[in-house]
Amino acid sequence: MGILYRNISRSLLEKDKLLFSFLVAARIMDVEKKTTQAELRFMMIGGTAIDPINPNPTGDGGWLSNKQWCAYEELARAFPKAFHDFDVSFAVNFPAWEKIFNAEEPMEQKWPDGWWDKLTPIQRLIVLRILRPDKMVAAIQNLIAAELGTLYIDPPSFNLDAAFQDSKWNIPIIFILSPGVNPMTELQKLADKLGYRNMMDNLSLGQGQDGPAEAAIKMATKDGRWVILENCHLAVSFMPSLERIVETLTPDTHEGFRLWLTSMPSDKFPVTVLQNGIKLTNEPPRGLRLNIFKSYNAFNPKTFEPNEDFEKKHELKKLLFGLCFFHAHVQERKKFGPLGWNIPYEFSQADLDISREQLRNFVSEPGEIPWDAINYMVAEANYGGRVTDPCEEILNDNYKFSPSGTYYAPPEGTLDMYKEYIQKLPINDKAEVFGLHNNAVISSSIIETNQLLGTALLLLPRSVGGEGMSPDQLMKEKCAALLDKIPEPFDTDYAAKRHPLMYEESMNTVLQQELLRFNNLIRVVKSSMRNLSKAIDGFVVMSVELESVFNSMFDNLVPEIWAKAAYPSLKPLGSWVNDLIERLNFIQKWIDNGAPPSFWISGFFFTQSFLTGTLQNFARRKTIPIDTLTFDFYVIRKDDPKCDVSKPPEDGCYVYGTFLDGCRWDDDEMCLAESIPKVLYYKVPHIWLIPIEQSKVDPTKHVYECPVYKTSRRAGTLSTTGHSTNFVLNINLPMSGEHTQTHWIKRGVAMLTQLND
Numbered sequence: 217m218g219i220l221y222r223n224i225s226r227s228l229l230e231k232d233k234l235l236f237s238f239l240v241a242a243r244i245m246d247v248e249k250k251t252t253q254a255e256l257r258f259m260m261i262g263g264t265a266i267d268p269i270n271p272n273p274t275g276d277g278g279w280l281s282n283k284q285w286c287a288y289e290e291l292a293r294a295f296p297k298a299f300h301d302f303d304v305s306f307a308v309n310f311p312a313w314e315k316i317f318n319a320e321e322p323m324e325q326k327w328p329d330g331w332w333d334k335l336t337p338i339q340r341l342i343v344l345r346i347l348r349p350d351k352m353v354a355a356i357q358n359l360i361a362a363e364l365g366t367l368y369i370d371p372p373s374f375n376l377d378a379a380f381q382d383s384k385w386n387i388p389i390i391f392i393l394s395p396g397v398n399p400m401t402e403l404q405k406l407a408d409k410l411g412y413r414n415m416m417d418n419l420s421l422g423q424g425q426d427g428p429a430e431a432a433i434k435m436a437t438k439d440g441r442w443v444i445l446e447n448c449h450l451a452v453s454f455m456p457s458l459e460r461i462v463e464t465l466t467p468d469t470h471e472g473f474r475l476w477l478t479s480m481p482s483d484k485f486p487v488t489v490l491q492n493g494i495k496l497t498n499e500p501p502r503g504l505r506l507n508i509f510k511s512y513n514a515f516n517p518k519t520f521e522p523n524e525d526f527e528k529k530h531e532l533k534k535l536l537f538g539l540c541f542f543h544a545h546v547q548e549r550k551k552f553g554p555l556g557w558n559i560p561y562e563f564s565q566a567d568l569d570i571s572r573e574q575l576r577n578f579v580s581e582p583g584e585i586p587w588d589a590i591n592y593m594v595a596e597a598n599y600g601g602r603v604t605d606p607c608e609e610i611l612n613d614n615y616k617f618s619p620s621g622t623y624y625a626p627p628e629g630t631l632d633m634y635k636e637y638i639q640k641l642p643i644n645d646k647a648e649v650f651g652l653h654n655n656a657v658i659s660s661s662i663i664e665t666n667q668l669l670g671t672a673l674l675l676l677p678r679s680v681g682g683e684g685m686s687p688d689q690l691m692k693e694k695c696a697a698l699l700d701k702i703p704e705p706f707d708t709d710y711a712a713k714r715h716p717l718m719y720e721e722s723m724n725t726v727l728q729q730e731l732l733r734f735n736n737l738i739r740v741v742k743s744s745m746r747n748l749s750k751a752i753d754g755f756v757v758m759s760v761e762l763e764s765v766f767n768s769m770f771d772n773l774v775p776e777i778w779a780k781a782a783y784p785s786l787k788p789l790g791s792w793v794n795d796l797i798e799r800l801n802f803i804q805k806w807i808d809n810g811a812p813p814s815f816w817i818s819g820f821f822f823t824q825s826f827l828t829g830t831l832q833n834f835a836r837r838k839t840i841p842i843d844t845l846t847f848d849f850y851v852i853r854k855d856d857p858k859c860d861v862s863k864p865p866e867d868g869c870y871v872y873g874t875f876l877d878g879c880r881w882d883d884d885e886m887c888l889a890e891s892i893p894k895v896l897y898y899k900v901p902h903i904w905l906i907p908i909e910q911s912k913v914d915p916t917k918h919v920y921e922c923p924v925y926k927t928s929r930r931a932g933t934l935s936t937t938g939h940s941t942n943f944v945l946n947i948n949l950p951m952s953g954e955h956t957q958t959h960w961i962k963r964g965v966a967m968l969t970q971l972n973d
Contacts, residue, residue, distance in 0.1 A: 225371040226497070227496065228371075228497060231667065232671075233371045234353070234369070235671055237364065237368040238359075238360060239672060241360045242256055242338075251336060253677065254294070255339065256338065256676060257673070262345050262669075263287030263291065263346060264772045264788070264790045265286040265287065266790040268289060272285040273285070273310045274310055279894075283973045288302060288303045288306055291303070292304075298334075298339055302331070305331070309328035309329060313328065316347070321351075322347065322348050323340070337363075338359075349665045350657075350662050351661070352669070353661065353668060376402050377409075380406060380410075382494055385465065385469045386469065387494060388475040388476070388489060389494045390493045390495045391479070391497075392481060392496065393480045394497065394500065397500055400418075404416075407442065415441045416441065416442045417441055419443070419445055419446065421454060422450050426457060429445055433475065436473050436475075437465065439473075440470035441473065442473075442476060444477075445476070445477050448477050448485060449480045452484045455485060455486050462475070462486075462488075462489050477493070502548075503548065503645055504544045504545065504548055504645050505639070505641040505642065505643060508540050508544045509635065509639065511540040512635055512638060513635070520631045527582075528579050528580070529628065532576065535575055535590070537626065538625055539575055539594065543567065546561075546599060551663075552647075552652060552964070554928055554930040555656050555660075555878055556652075558930040561600070567598050567599055570598055571594045574594070574598075575590060620646070622642065622646075622649070650962070651959075651962025653890060654893065655893065655896055658894065674771070678767065678771075690770070691748065691752060691770065692752055695749045698741070698793060699742060699745050699746070704738070706804070706807070710807070711727065711731055711807045715728070715807070715810075721833065722832040722833050723833070726826050727803070730821050734821060736781055737781045738800075741781075744761075744775065752766075764776060774788075783822075783926065784929075784932065785926075785927060786929060787971075799819045802816050813861060813864045815872075817871040817969055818873035824939045827847075827944075830868060830907065831845050840909065844911070845909060845910065846907075846908060846913065848907075848913065849905065850904040851881070851886060851902075851903055851950070852904060853883070853886060867907055868905045869904075870902050870903070870904055870905075873970075874900045874967045874969055875897045875970075876888075876897065876900055877965065877966050877968055878960070878963045879965045880898035881900055888951050888952070903947065919948035920948070920957055921947075921957065922948070922949045922965060923945075924945055924967040924969065925966055927969075944969065
């Protein structure tokens with residue numbers, strides 16, 4: 217089994233290697249009756265209940281969220297034998313559970329009422345999944361090691377020699393490419409070792425390369441040469457021909473012939489070639505230390521040292537280390553999700569190589585080092601980012617890359633001395649080196665947990681419904697509950713009579729536009745529910761679309777056809793439905809009682825329309841062109857004498873419902889402040905959006921220009937209206953005197969109109 221694991225593992229991407237081991241362990245435990253499909257599914261979903269039966273023992277806003285408490289109540293109901301009265305015990309012993317919640321290693325703590333001994337390993341993971349999802353990956357690794365052995369959490373490293381030994385003339389070797397990795401260097405080393413350097417035919421596939429590729433393979437099968445076809449994903453039209461060529465290779469083919477293929481993951485790649493070939497992956501190393509070491513390990517010792525007549529050796533080596541650190545830094549920020557980069561840009565080895573050459577050229581010029589040119593070419597032109605810290609500081613031996621001083625550019629030395637220093641750097645990166653709060657590590661771990669268990673969930677069979685019901689029965693019950701819970705579409709005629717379109721009141725237009733969008737969504741949801749119920753009963757055909765709705769609902773996900781008709785949201789199904797009903801209630805109260813004194817900004821389908829309406833009301837009342845207006849912002853203190861949120865302001869509007877991600881709001885100092893440990897999001901008080909002429913904005917205010925997004929993904933697409941589907945606006949928030957814009961930018965601070973739960 218170990219050989220099978222090694223052969224499969226070498227063909228998997230890093231993110232899927234642990235998943236594969238976990239699925240193997242879970243399957244074995246299922247067969248050995250150590251767990252059940254129902255337990256595995258609950259662990260991966262983490263509970264679907266959203267309405268608590270009993271009050272949260274930690275209170276509203278306590279350390280245990282209402283969603284977590286609902287999950288524990290649901291756990292006791294779903295598995296009455298294993299978790300009998302678990303919720304009752306938890307409520308009684310919640311101070312002890314709080315210690316476990318705050319512990320660095322919750323799985324090493326003593327659990328109250330002997331629950332550790334009462335539960336199986338998978339059942340313990342269910343409890344941990346709800347309590348501390350950020351610790352799940354490490355716990356799953358421990359489970360795999362206990363069930364299968366440590367071999368299955370330590371996948372084999374990239375070994376081209378071993379793969380070549382397993383290959384034959386009729387078994388192609390396929391490199392599954394990752395951004396920033398080129399396997400040609402390793403392949404050329406192997407060719408040198410085996411004496412094939414002059415017997416390699418290398419072709420980069422693309423337009424017009426079909427004929428030369430076929431001719432090269434035909435000749436190589438006779439002469440025993442190697443043929444390397446790069447970027448197969450770019451030659452879709454050639455893939456059927458490649459499949460035919462591989463399938464028709466005959467036994468008289470030269471034993472030395474090898475076919476090497478490189479391709480990004482693509483659904484156009486021939487399945488038979490993929491199944492019969494030896495698949496290899498070689499991804500960039502993880503962690504700053506390994507990433508920097510890889511860069512220095514690739515340097516040629518002969519070319520690393522400048523010529524003797526080179527005047528600025530010290531400066532060049534300092535800046536080269538800074539460049540390699542920067543390259544590793546921008547790559548590793550991706551693991552923090554949107555806190556690191558809104559969009560996970562793919563920085564490649566080519567970016568580093570060209571920057572290194574430019575750096576050498578700039579430093580070799582006589583006179584002072586052209587800092588501005590280096591900064592622009594590397595940060596703006598090559599990496600497309602923006603480096604705000606002065607380049608010159610890196611030449612100071614006392615300059616540190618992180619507040620702790622752990623990371624710095626070492627003194628001038630040989631290549632081996634630099635490697636020795638790099639090897640002493642921490643294995644696990646701390647958030648502070650990225651300018652992030654320690655909570656970012658928790659966010660990163662939760663993202664990794666959700667990706668691992670979310671993928672595993674998609675691979676589980678949908679054969680267990682829960683609570684003694686079949687999947688069909690469960691879905692019929694869910695459909696009936698949703699049809700009963702979601703109200704009928706709004707009466708637009710009634711709303712139009714109560715809130716007619718008026719020049720003086722743009723909010724009436726906003727309301728009617730919102731009604732049309734919400735009505736469309738309600739009809740899509742209700743129609744699919746009715747048709748799914750009929751399909752389960754056999755009255756209509758279970759179409760591909762309805763089957764997709766069935767599968768999504770079973771996995772507690774929002775069906776794709778609903779998401780397409782809805783506003784951006786990352787919530788699971790149960791929370792999504794509750795959120796939808798809250799939005800509908802918000803709109804209904806608006807229809808019945810008139811515009812509210814303060815607006816729930818999260819409740820709008822198209823938030824930009826509401827913002828434009830606010831500016832338009834002001835512009836028409838003051839007879840000012842709307843394109844000369846913008847917003848000023850005032851965060852309202854509790855019991856603020858200046859603002860009464862129970863009454864609408866004379867100009868602008870009051871809004872609420874936003875959350876800070878990456879920091880918190882200090883209610884005493886009325887400014888941004890560092891996050892509290894383990895508190896990832898902070899509810900923002902009411903904000904007064906004040907229309908103001910752009911020429912009257914005070915540019916000297918000490919504020920952070922905080923972007924507001926609809927979801928934590930922070931990335932959207934440009935819609936037909938010219939607005940982003942996710943970005944809303946920038947809100948200026950006061951900062952304390954000790955902080956600058958740069959500090960909060962590095963922290964990845966943003967405001968969200970809704971959370972994922």
